Amino acid sequence: MFDQVLDYLTHLPVYFLTSLGIILVLIIFSVVIGNYVSKLDVRDKPNIIATLVIQFIDFFNNYVKSYIGKHWKFVTPITLTLALYVAVANMSGILALEAPTRYTSITFSLSIISFIVVQATGFISQSWRHLLGLFKPLWPLFPLNLISDVTPILSMALRLFGNIVSGSVILMLVYKLTGWASIIVAPAFHLVFDIGFGLVQTLVLVLLTIVFASIKIDEDDLDFNKN
Template identity: 30%
Template sequence: MDFSIHVAKVVRIGSFELWITESMINSWIICGVLILIALIVRNAIKNPQKVPEGVQNVVEFLVDSLDNFAETTMGKHGRKFGSFYGSMIIYILLCNLSGLFLGPNIGAPVAGEPKVLIDFMRPPTADFAVTFALAMITFTMVQGFAIKEKGTFTWLKGLTEPMWPLTPLNVIGELANPISLSFRLFGNILGGTIIMGLYYNLPWFALIGIPVALHAYFDIFAGVLQAFIFVMLSMTFVASAMD
């Protein structure tokens, strides 16, 4: 069995190499699906009705729920973050759930075949590069909005509280947030991917019926839960930085 991240193509620009991985390709596919759905929905509610019905009713309910969730979690600042974190949770959720349709990569390269095999069978969030990039968005927002709301001097002063000898610990604590965020999401999704890969490598008679329950837990339950936790913690970090 092979659980490594495969490289689809290496683009060389002078001495610089850009590796196009399967995680990037899967992410682009999911982004493409989301953009297509958004365009279809936009076309369906091009002329919104005063009394919503059909697609407009569903969209208004979804947007209102995400805005209320952001406001409940982040307080007075929340509503303006609703669209951003709504997009993030939908993206992460689809990445996590993609294991239902894509599954783990099973089987090592066969002799005589190309060494680089493209496997569209791995959730993007099972790649630490993807989850770390998402966590760095949160880290940048935390520091950026803290400076915007408090000012640079007050932000720097906050790193020295409650007493200046604790400044290194405060800095380490800030740097630890994106690491813990990214590892939590990555570890849970990769763990499910590996377990499903090991299970599917069992003899055929051991696979009857049971994969449904395993997919329900590792892909649906864990996928939804981890998307919610990641976004919830991100919102909490940003809100705390702005207080």
């Protein structure tokens, strides 16, 4: 059994190793920035990178608050982590790496995490009453409501996978058709497909997660002036 485990670990897919590398880089970056910010005095002026990070996090927090209300502290860290991972994974092709989001095993894992966040938000806000929403407005609609809750796993995973793969295929054709001239032509396509499409798909995944989670929130919890 030990030999089988060792053999499995030594033959991990490249995209999985890339995924682990991205996670490691994000962890190191978060720890470094967090440590730097925690040591700042109120009179200190943060460097430009820390300033941009602080402003982005403040913007993201306020955005999630506007949809989720007082339970934003549960949703924000997970959705922000998803956003960072997906954005970096989508754009990893720029560094000649194999983008993890080109594989359904990764995209389905991300969409399942999104689904868990949505359902957990409902339980946190409404407790067991969250499940009663499956029988509204009429109990015979339960099968349709159940399907509508589960299908986002499939749609988000395939949407992300399809867009990233299509971009990769187009880039591969560009390199094959242009030959040595790809040094001049390819950067523009990388800008569109790796960065442009990558950021758009990140935005779609995160926004859908937040919007679906907001549907599960009790109306009384939408007052984000409450902690």
